[in-house]
Amino acid sequence: MKKKIVAVLAAASLLFAFGAYAEDNAALPGARVDAGAAVSTPAAPQDAAPLENGTLPAITGETAGGELEITEEYRWFISQYNHIRGRTVRYYDDVYCYNHGDYYLTPFAADVPQEYLTVDASGTYAVAPIVLDITDAMRTALYGEDAGEVSMFYGQYCERRGDGRGRTGFTGVHEGIDFTNTPGAPLFAILGGEVTRAGDSNGTVAVYNADYEVTVLYLHCENIDVRRGDMIEAGTYIASEGKKGSGGTYTHVEMRTGRHTTSNKYRNTILESACPYPVMQHALNVVESGRQPVTAAAVMEAQRMREAAEAAARAEAEAAAQADDAEPEIELVDVIDNAGEGYGFAEPTPEPTAAPEATLPPAGK
Numbered sequence: 001m002k003k004k005i006v007a008v009l010a011a012a013s014l015l016f017a018f019g020a021y022a023e024d025n026a027a028l029p030g031a032r033v034d035a036g037a038a039v040s041t042p043a044a045p046q047d048a049a050p051l052e053n054g055t056l057p058a059i060t061g062e063t064a065g066g067e068l069e070i071t072e073e074y075r076w077f078i079s080q081y082n083h084i085r086g087r088t089v090r091y092y093d094d095v096y097c098y099n100h101g102d103y104y105l106t107p108f109a110a111d112v113p114q115e116y117l118t119v120d121a122s123g124t125y126a127v128a129p130i131v132l133d134i135t136d137a138m139r140t141a142l143y144g145e146d147a148g149e150v151s152m153f154y155g156q157y158c159e160r161r162g163d164g165r166g167r168t169g170f171t172g173v174h175e176g177i178d179f180t181n182t183p184g185a186p187l188f189a190i191l192g193g194e195v196t197r198a199g200d201s202n203g204t205v206a207v208y209n210a211d212y213e214v215t216v217l218y219l220h221c222e223n224i225d226v227r228r229g230d231m232i233e234a235g236t237y238i239a240s241e242g243k244k245g246s247g248g249t250y251t252h253v254e255m256r257t258g259r260h261t262t263s264n265k266y267r268n269t270i271l272e273s274a275c276p277y278p279v280m281q282h283a284l285n286v287v288e289s290g291r292q293p294v295t296a297a298a299v300m301e302a303q304r305m306r307e308a309a310e311a312a313a314r315a316e317a318e319a320a321a322q323a324d325d326a327e328p329e330i331e332l333v334d335v336i337d338n339a340g341e342g343y344g345f346a347e348p349t350p351e352p353t354a355a356p357e358a359t360l361p362p363a364g365k
Contacts, residue, residue: 067114068092068114068117068119068125069092069093070090070091070092070110071090071091071092071093071107072088072089072090073088073089073091074086074087074088074089075087075088075089075091075169075170076167076168076169076170077169077170077171077172077269078161078162078163078167078168078169078170078171079171079172079267080171080266080267082161082163082164083163084163084167084169085269087269087270089109089110089269089270090109090110091107091108091109091110091157092107092108092109092110092112092117092125093107093125094107094123094124094125095107095108095117095124095125095126095127095156096124096125096126096294096295096296096299097126097127097153097156098150098151098152098153098294099151099152099156099159100151100152100178100180100248100250101151103294103299105124105296106156106157107157107170108125108153108155108156108157109155109156109157109173109270109271111155111270111271111275112154112155112271112275113275113277115128115130116128116130116131116275116277118293118295119295120293120295120296120297120298121297122295122296122297124295124296124297126293126294126295126296127153127293127294128293129288129289129290129291129292129293130277130281130286130288131153131277132150132289132291132293132294133281133286133287133288133289133291134276134277134280134281134284134286135150135153135177136150137280137281137284137286138177138179138190138253138276138280138284139179141188141190141234141235141284142179142187142188142190142251142253143179143181143185143186143187143188144186144188144235147181147185148179148180148181148182148185149179149180149181150177150178150179150180151178151179151180151250152174152177152178153174153177154174154175154176154177154273154275154276154277155173155174155271155275156173156174157170157172157173157174158170158171158172158173158174158267159171171267172266172267172268172269173267173268173269173270173271174267175254175263175264175267175268175271175272175273176217176219176252176253176254176255176263176273176276177252177253177254177276178250178251178252178253179250179251179253180249180250180251181241181251182241182249183241183242183243183249184222184223184240184241184242185240185241186237186240186241187205187218187221187237187238187239187240187241187251188234188235188236188237188238189207189216189232189233189234189235189236189238190216190234190253190280190283190284191207191209191212191214191216191234191283192207192209192231192232192233192234192235192236193207193208193209193210193211193216193231193232194207194208194210194229194230194231195207195226195227195228195229195230195231195232195238196208196215196228196259196260196261197217197228197261197262198224198226198227198228198230199221199224200262201244201245202219202220202244202245202246202263203219203220203221203222203224203239203242203244203245204217204218204219204221204262204263205217205218205221205224205226205238205239206218206260206261206262206263207232207238208259208260212279212283213257213258214255214256214257214258214274214279215255215256215258215259215260216253216254216255216276217252217253217254217255217256217260217262217263218238218239218251218252218253219245219246219251219252219253219254219263220241220242220243220244220245220246220249220250220251220252221238221239221240221241221242221244221251222239222240222241222242222243222244223239223240223242224238224239225237225238225239226238226239234283253276254273254276255273255274255275255276255279255280256272256273256274257274
């Protein structure tokens, strides 16, 4: 039964993905901030509350719908060099998630804590609302304003690709979070600390934060404005958004526990980075907004409502056009005021006048 539901949802998501979702998702519950959703996030990075005994507070997100099932299966992976390799992996299946411009059903690595995923009535998973809140706060801090969007999440399986020999596989598991703004958009440090790397073939900027014992890495940067060894604060300008070492313009933000100078291996088959959500929630003082998750069922209902509204608008427009094109009724007039007899259009007929009597000459004349 689940496979049938998955097939229906997969087909629906593909139809929707290339249609109205990328253009107008303002009606979606839990839509991103750039689509009008309200979220309680700071306008800029704030000083976080001190850690208690060096540990983070409890995660505040809640899993809706009970425990999530983890699938363990042998899956194919394909590297950027079209090399196929297989591995037995554990993952959450059929997560309905935004991915660089479209919604898809995609696996998520089982290393992502369950608190950051939710499930709808149809059995399809989605990222939890707290993830939307945290990533919106990170996006606001990264760009210094409420701009851009989150285009790929932590732990998400990357796109499918074929090797040209009939085999297909995922290109790997996403180690961080991708943010997309305009090319050349200024980038600011989400957390302060020591700059451990300032440029390489992937445009990497790495900042080690001793308070949380983590390194935050920003990839694909251009016009890097910091140097290795610099001590910077949260909100410091570090670079501009670019596409160095990538196929498009966006910023990949990754977090690793400890002091590091490089990011993890490009799209490995398992997660090697640390989950950024607990640290970022605490560091950015993220307050849950109470928004609804973007699930497959919710998006399908929003699409149905949108299509019904569009159909009603089209019908109204067609009715108005038909009314404008209709010929006006011709009013037949039989009598026109002040008109004479005939067909009603003659000049008034003058009254006949008597001819004057002839005057005869006198007799005998």
